[in-house]
Amino acid sequence: MGETTTILFEVFIDTIGYWWVIIPTIFLGLIVGGIPGFSAANTIIILMPLTLAMDLQTGLVFMVTLYCAARMGAGIPAILVNIPGTAGAAATPLDGYPMAKAGKGQQALAISFVSSSIGGLLTTLIALATMPLLARVGFYMHSVEMIVVMLFGISLIASIASQDMLKGLIAGFLGLMIGSIGTDVVYATPRGTFGFLELYDGVPLIPALVGLFAVSEAFIIIEKRVIVSHEGDVKTGSWHDTFEGVRIALRHWWHIVWTSVIGLIIGVIPGAGASIASFVAYQQSRSLSKTPELYGTGHPQGLIAPESANNGVTSGTLVPLLVLGIPGGATAAIMLVVMQYHGVSFGPSLFETQPEIGYGMFMAMAVAYLLMFLTILPLSRYMSHVTTIPTIYLAPMIISFTLVGGFVPREYMFDMYLALGFGLLGYIARRTGYHVAAILIGVILGPLLERYFLLALKKSDGDIMTLFSSKLGNVLWVALFFSLVLPAVFDWRRKRRELMGQQRKLVG
Amino acid sequence: MKRTLNRRTFLGTSAVATGIALAAPQIARAAGYPDRNIGVIIPTREGGGADRNFRAFTSIWKNKLNADFEPGFFPGASGRVGYEVYMGKKAPDAYSLIFGNMGPEVLNWAMQAPSFDVNDYFYFGRVDTDPGCLFVGVESPLKTLDDVIAEGKKRRLNVGTSRMAHPASIGLLALGEETGADFNLIPLSGGKNTVAGAVTGEVDFSVLTSGSVIAAGEAVKTLLVFGENRVGERLHNAPGMNDVYGTDLPEMLSSRAFAIHKKAADDFPERFETLTSTFKATFDDPALLEAYIASKGTPEYLNYGGVEECGAFMTAMLELGAKYKPLLSGA
Numbered sequence: 001m002g003e004t005t006t007i008l009f010e011v012f013i014d015t016i017g018y019w020w021v022i023i024p025t026i027f028l029g030l031i032v033g034g035i036p037g038f039s040a041a042n043t044i045i046i047l048m049p050l051t052l053a054m055d056l057q058t059g060l061v062f063m064v065t066l067y068c069a070a071r072m073g074a075g076i077p078a079i080l081v082n083i084p085g086t087a088g089a090a091a092t093p094l095d096g097y098p099m100a101k102a103g104k105g106q107q108a109l110a111i112s113f114v115s116s117s118i119g120g121l122l123t124t125l126i127a128l129a130t131m132p133l134l135a136r137v138g139f140y141m142h143s144v145e146m147i148v149v150m151l152f153g154i155s156l157i158a159s160i161a162s163q164d165m166l167k168g169l170i171a172g173f174l175g176l177m178i179g180s181i182g183t184d185v186v187y188a189t190p191r192g193t194f195g196f197l198e199l200y201d202g203v204p205l206i207p208a209l210v211g212l213f214a215v216s217e218a219f220i221i222i223e224k225r226v227i228v229s230h231e232g233d234v235k236t237g238s239w240h241d242t243f244e245g246v247r248i249a250l251r252h253w254w255h256i257v258w259t260s261v262i263g264l265i266i267g268v269i270p271g272a273g274a275s276i277a278s279f280v281a282y283q284q285s286r287s288l289s290k291t292p293e294l295y296g297t298g299h300p301q302g303l304i305a306p307e308s309a310n311n312g313v314t315s316g317t318l319v320p321l322l323v324l325g326i327p328g329g330a331t332a333a334i335m336l337v338v339m340q341y342h343g344v345s346f347g348p349s350l351f352e353t354q355p356e357i358g359y360g361m362f363m364a365m366a367v368a369y370l371l372m373f374l375t376i377l378p379l380s381r382y383m384s385h386v387t388t389i390p391t392i393y394l395a396p397m398i399i400s401f402t403l404v405g406g407f408v409p410r411e412y413m414f415d416m417y418l419a420l421g422f423g424l425l426g427y428i429a430r431r432t433g434y435h436v437a438a439i440l441i442g443v444i445l446g447p448l449l450e451r452y453f454l455l456a457l458k459k460s461d462g463d464i465m466t467l468f469s470s471k472l473g474n475v476l477w478v479a480l481f482f483s484l485v486l487p488a489v490f491d492w493r494r495k496r497r498e499l500m501g502q503q504r505k506l507v508g
Numbered sequence: 509m510k511r512t513l514n515r516r517t518f519l520g521t522s523a524v525a526t527g528i529a530l531a532a533p534q535i536a537r538a539a540g541y542p543d544r545n546i547g548v549i550i551p552t553r554e555g556g557g558a559d560r561n562f563r564a565f566t567s568i569w570k571n572k573l574n575a576d577f578e579p580g581f582f583p584g585a586s587g588r589v590g591y592e593v594y595m596g597k598k599a600p601d602a603y604s605l606i607f608g609n610m611g612p613e614v615l616n617w618a619m620q621a622p623s624f625d626v627n628d629y630f631y632f633g634r635v636d637t638d639p640g641c642l643f644v645g646v647e648s649p650l651k652t653l654d655d656v657i658a659e660g661k662k663r664r665l666n667v668g669t670s671r672m673a674h675p676a677s678i679g680l681l682a683l684g685e686e687t688g689a690d691f692n693l694i695p696l697s698g699g700k701n702t703v704a705g706a707v708t709g710e711v712d713f714s715v716l717t718s719g720s721v722i723a724a725g726e727a728v729k730t731l732l733v734f735g736e737n738r739v740g741e742r743l744h745n746a747p748g749m750n751d752v753y754g755t756d757l758p759e760m761l762s763s764r765a766f767a768i769h770k771k772a773a774d775d776f777p778e779r780f781e782t783l784t785s786t787f788k789a790t791f792d793d794p795a796l797l798e799a800y801i802a803s804k805g806t807p808e809y810l811n812y813g814g815v816e817e818c819g820a821f822m823t824a825m826l827e828l829g830a831k832y833k834p835l836l837s838g839a
Binding site for chain 1: 554555581583584585586588589592619620647664666671672673692694695696697700701703704707708709710711723724725726727804836837
């Protein structure tokens with residue numbers, strides 16, 4: 001134990017010495033994370049020759065920092081202009097953007113930065129302490145269990161639908177239908193592709209994301225002069241607003257802890273990712289809240305949950321990579337390539353033979369989150385001014401940036417047209433009172449649910465009872481049941497108490 | 509002096525002009541090819557194995573051809589998008605090639621025909637051959653091939669594969685036919701998930717291209733190779749299927765190769781000859797091995813093949829695909 005602590009301390013000091021890599025990479029990561037379509041994964045691919053030319057430790061510090069910073073950066077446009085930079089930030093605008101519209105963009109950014117940094121830092125330390133245990137999570141979370149996890153996320157549609165049940169469910173089902181476009185996961189039979197080869201792998205996420213959120217938002221804001229509802233509210237932005245955001249976030253420290261742990265656990269599961277984690281965390285946060293009706297209106301807890309969770313995922317994806325050699329996500333898969341290039345062999349022995357690599361990656365993550373907190377937080381004051389830029393400039397910039405973002409992941413012109421199509425769909429949905437988030441949840445989580453469902457059925461030769469064949473799966477089913485039913489029961493009891501209170505007053 | 513154009517002069521001049529017009533491109537072709545970069549469609553994502561393999565090989569080939577290669581990545585639909593773009597949008601002028609994987613991508617055609625005639629392109633330069641293999645997670649209760657077969661005779665074993673129409677899947681089905689073991693192929697969408705499936709126990713074991721299995725390191729153990737084990741210990745000295753069971757199954761390979769429009773080879777034979785001769789010369793250059801090792805490829809898998817070898821492999825894949833189509837496509 002003492003020896004491990006000494007090693008960890010040495011590695012920590014060693015990692016601090018890489019500040020000259022970490023600080024510039026933080027800003028690079030914020031930029032690529034903030035531009036839709038770009039991500040840590042494709043930036044590392046683009047910079048691969050540079051990364052391979054660095055010595056291994058420098059390369060790893062660079063990649064890990066980029067990964068964390070990009071994750072945090074994706075939340076900035078999600079909050080300020082309703083454009084999630086990546087699918088992992090898709091749940092962030094649900095409450096972040098209403099705050100920005102209400103002139104509280106600076107507070108929202110501060111909340112996001114604090115939740116992300118603390119969530120990321122905390123889960124990194126938890127991952128370090130419990131790595132052998134966490135690496136086992138993937139051994140228990142198979143297709144049946146993942147079906148239930150997906151349902152946790154998808155049930156958010158019902159929560160959103162609660163404001164207008166029929167429209168919410170129509171939007172959710174539309175999203176699920178769009179998500180089912182593409183070849184089926186078992187026999188690769190094309191469905192609903194309308195003959196477009198570009199749709200064979202399903203509807204690409206980034207064009208759908210930028211179309212539904214950003215392009216439609218651009219169409220909406222062009223009808224106003226600026227984004228904020230009360231013009232001028234943020235023009236006098238001061239440090240006070242930033243500290244208020246920090247205070248709000250710290251007041252909900254326990255919320256940051258448990259939602260980031262959700263992210264950590266989901267991140268550990270190979271194939272799962274930040275988009276699942278943020279929706280599941282948001283759904284759980286809302287279900288367990290005493291004020292679920294405030295979610296979607298600019299409620300701080302609705303912002304803390306997805307931001308803590310998607311940063312919790314970053315440390316989670318490193319665990320199976322280092323312990324088992326199985327990357328937990330796309331960015332971790334590229335790190336694997338770079339590490340293999342340098343001859344790193346994975347497994348528990350890595351922490352004995354090359355502790356500067358094994359522990360070093362987590363330390364790099366911890367140091368990156370620490371430095372991010374210190375370097376980014378002061379910027380929230382200036383970033384929030386985006387919401388005061390006149391929309392005649394902002395809307396064209398949003399449309400052009402996001403269309404390029406839609407193009408980048410696959411470099412198909414088709415994807416730009418698709419983003420425009422989704423933009424039109426999003427605009428019509430907003431104008432007619434349908435919730436675009438409900439559509440997007442279907443588009444993102446629908447294909448994953450279908451994948452796990454078909455795999456479970458294929459493994460059991462079509463026996464539907466396989467869904468209840470695992471102990472852990474059954475525990476999760478029960479948890480899902482209670483997380484759906486209890487809020488409704490609490491809501492009913494609260495309304496009944498209010499009604500009885502009113503009756504007593506009338507009688508009195 | 510006044511000149512008049514009579515019938516004789518006209519016909520004579522026309523004949524000379526026509527002759528020059530017809531001969532000029534041939535002269536230019538012979539002298540100038542290639543006078544610009546060669547575009548290469550890669551039907552997978554940038555940064556993957558095909559990309560690294562392509563860059564290593566063309567870093568040597570470009571010196572022989574005196575032209576650079578420009579990759580264009582068109583991933584999607586198991587390679588189908590890239591081939592459709594190549595056949596549908598690229599001019600058949602020998603300035604455009606495709607760098608594909610003859611194993612899984614040709615099997616695709618057997619499952620579902622593309623919009624073009626598969627005989628309208630052909631592979632002319634094989635770069636490597638990477639056999640499929642059967643492997644278990646290190647914690648699997650199935651420790652040996654005998655364990656796998658014995659268990660497969662007792663119950664239906666779930667076997668992970670990157671996709672149904674994959675040479676390794678065919679290898680497994682052939683193993684089942686040979687031994688009577690019952691296997692249920694589970695497509696896990698990609699090599700990473702296929703390794704994870706075996707390691708975490710989502711499936712009983714998996715089959716995959718051996719290069720990806722080598723990369724998985726200590727987490728897995730290989731029990732059988734659907735071809736020849738050219739890397740020995742790195743695949744845990746697993747035997748080849750034909751050696752164990754006396755079968756005559758062709759090697760179930762992932763095999764990357766350059767292909768060209770048939771029309772380009774027919775219309776520009778000199779250009780095609782330049783491509784094939786420089787391709788062969790690349791293999792004769794020791795620098796290729798160095799480039800391949802530097803890109804972290806498996807040097808034992810570098811394996812030259814020309815038009816004939818590629819054609820035979822493509823035919824074998826199409827035949828095997830047709831044979832196993834009901835099992836692989838659910839049709």
